[in-house]
Amino acid sequence: MSYIEVKGLDYSYTKNKKVLKNIDFSINKGDWVAVLGHNGSGKSTLAKAMVGLIEPSIGSIKIDGLELNQDTVYDIRRKIGIVFQNPDNQFVGVTVKDDIAFGMENLAVPREEMLKRIDFFAKKVQMEKYLDKEPSQLSGGQKQRVAIAGILAMQTDIIIFDEATSMLDPFSREDLMKYIKKLHEEGLTIIMITHDINEALLADKMLILKSGEVFAYDDSHSLMKDKDVFRNSYLELPVALEIANSLTEKKYDSVKEKLWEYVSMK
């Protein structure tokens, strides 16, 4: 049995339109899965279902052996944290500090430990100077950083990032990714929803959604070898592979090899 198992999941917000259709996949402990798909393909809906914020009409979600339902949802939320697509949806406190603390409060983290983690994670996302500020007064990227810090501080076994870095500058994004890589090496299971193919390359596997269905799910390299998968799901390949795919003659074999090597560097 896998660590996370999603089986035959259907979901509709309104009567006549299914936005998730028969979603089936499983994730092993310690995996890093990138979730890709066009706008409206169902990524955030799937994420919300996985943390029990919405209840699927059919199908089941099992996390670490627990079937997600009203009785288990609070236990499951101790295992799985989610950074929302819009950081404002995660903010309830008066200060940045309150907001980083919020998730930990729900987990009943002892106060002293909580203060330690606030300091540590605020520094990790370079927001230590802003702890007493109102979240509404932050820039877009700063809000995202605070939202990320709040979830990292919960130290759950699984984290879902829903386009959590879309407004970060390239530099701080890379910085953060380095840290997430480290957490991954230490065993964190990661589900990363993103439109950025370069960010998705950090994952071991890619789950591609299209119009509410799983269009493809495989290890990243096998998927990227089949360029039609990307074209047919409104996605783009990394620049290096777009080049590699157009070099068909034998004399370019060495170049192609290096281009693949480039996308494999993590």
Add this chain to the structure above:
Amino acid sequence: MGIRFNEVSHKYSSFSDGNLSAIYQVSLKIKAKDEFIALVGHTGSGKTTLAKHMNALIFPTEGNVEIFNKIITKKRNRDIKYNEIRKKVGLVFQFPEYQLFEETVLKDIMFGPLNFHISKEEARNLAINALKLVGLDESYSNRNPYNLSGGEKKRVSIAGILAMDPDILVLDEPTSGLDPAGKRVLMELFKDIHKRTNKTIIIITHDMDLVYEYFSRAVVMNEGELVYDGSPESLFKEHDLSKNHLDYPNTIKVLTHLNKTLKLNLNVYQKTAIDALKEIEKAGIL
């Protein structure tokens, strides 16, 4: 002159960060027409603050901003019709949620045009057309904007400015949250509007690939100060990007990797994958 910043600083009244200004003594000239500008810089560098000055949404705490010859200073001036300015310079917010408040998508997009005293029928047509341009079909017309996906919201907020058709368009991170196909479609759309109408368009982005491929001018902010104003080409060729928390476009990075690992001598300054491909084919590598 379209928009001109004269040593503009802005200190938010609630800014607790010591004496820091969100932007500091920024001077910048933007022509009324023919400009296609990328505004880049690290998180919190002052991009949004700069953008909000461009249509007098906020006022400088020092210096002044000239917008179509109206001089905006710290003090509100009763002779200036700020609403007129906001019609001439349209701004799309970084978070679409701050912009969407009507109960249907169509009403939201019609809101701007209706302010121009045109008929409902006309506004409706403009809105439907704008919706199409951002890649949403008519089935979205009667949806509640609040219930859309993130990227769909973004598209609706962009459709709003297109329907308004201002003289200058300022878009705050319009492509963040868009899927790759949508990002292309919209960048081509902005380019096309610019080409057809010569309108000045200013786009905030973190995507260096887009900056390199599409823009003729890049303005870089760093810790509230304007630190670069020039072509993307020389930005990526001659400047220390890490100092400004930026990165190189992917084409440059990939070609540099090839040069290094295969001891080649490719010209790495190629803007698109196709250009990069041509450069490799020219070298005729074995």
